[in-house]
Amino acid sequence: xxxxxxxxxxxxxxxLWRARRWYADKLGLEPVEERPGGLRYESSHGTFCLFxxxxxxxxxxxxxxxxxxxxxTTVRDxxxxxxxxxxxxxxxxxxxxxxxxxxxKGHGERAAWFRDSEGNLLGVAExxx
Numbered sequence: 082x083x084x085x086x087x088x089x090x091x092x093x094x095x096x097l098w099r100a101r102r103w104y105a106d107k108l109g110l111e112p113v114e115e116r117p118g119g120l121r122y123e124s125s126h127g128t129f130c131l132f133x134x135x136x137x138x139x140x141x142x143x144x145x146x147x148x149x150x151x152x153x154t155t156v157r158d159x160x161x162x163x164x165x166x167x168x169x170x171x172x173x174x175x176x177x178x179x180x181x182x183x184x185x186k187g188h189g190e191r192a193a194w195f196r197d198s199e200g201n202l203l204g205v206a207e208x209x210x
Contacts, residue, residue, distance in 0.1 A: 093134035098100045103198035143204045152207035167194040
């Protein structure tokens with residue numbers, strides 16, 4: 082029933098205006114559409130929406146990830162824009178090498194995580210073929 086459905090992420094924001102500025106200033110993303118209480122963003126391969134919410138994520142898991150071709154360059158460029166990357170056991174300069182992956186995606190990933198203005202945990206990753 083849902084195999085042909087379009088999938089989109091929903092990310093809560095306690096302060097939608099603050100989140101909009103953060104996504105623009107730090108990630109270079111502008112909404113393609115807005116409505117009262119919501120902003121919709123599109124890239125060449127996906128869509129996500131920020132929505133005004135009184136609730137908050139506990140930030141203990143990755144809520145949305147961006148796959149990139151070059152994680153080193155992406156992390157460097159995002160840091161230059163003021164993004165602060167999380168440091169976990171196994172990260173080197175904010176980037177972790179992860180062994181294993183879904184077989185159709187490659188043998189592993191290199192990944193890094195950061196929080197948006199609302200405390201949501203986001204990630205960037207590069208597939209290791």
